[in-house]
Amino acid sequence: MGSVRDLYKRTILEHSRAPRNFRALTGEGILSAELRNVTCGDRIVLAVAVEDDVLRDIAFQxxxxxxSMASASVMTEAVKGLSRTRVSDLHERFAALVRDGVESELGEPGELAVFRDVARFPVxxxxxxxAWDVLHVAMAL
Incomplete structure (x- = not known):
């Protein structure tokens, strides 16, 4: 088993230090949700703008x-412009990637693939x- 240091690859550090879409998103029709990871204290508030079943904008704080911060940042970039169905599919693929370290036959999830090694560290x-769980909650509203 590799060290925890191996887990923090360049992309993860970059996104955690300068997260994309880290801002408030307000306005009419904005869906939002908040979740906490009680195990380690992570907290994410996510807001999405969905129009014609497409996620038009997304932001988190x-x-x-x-x-957790890098995952939220990469996720916001990956899902913007996708349909609800496609977002749900990507959520399932990402969960399998970090749980099992195996990418689905649906193709490479791009920058999300850096999280493959998370499977080596179940905690x-x-x-x-x-962030994906918060997105699921927000879009279910």
């Missing part, structure tokens, strides 16, 4: 470990999936 899976 909160605090947490490098894994970090909840950190990596927190």
């Amino acid at each position: 909160g605090s947490g470990c490098a894994i 970090r899976v909840a950190c990596a999936t927190l």
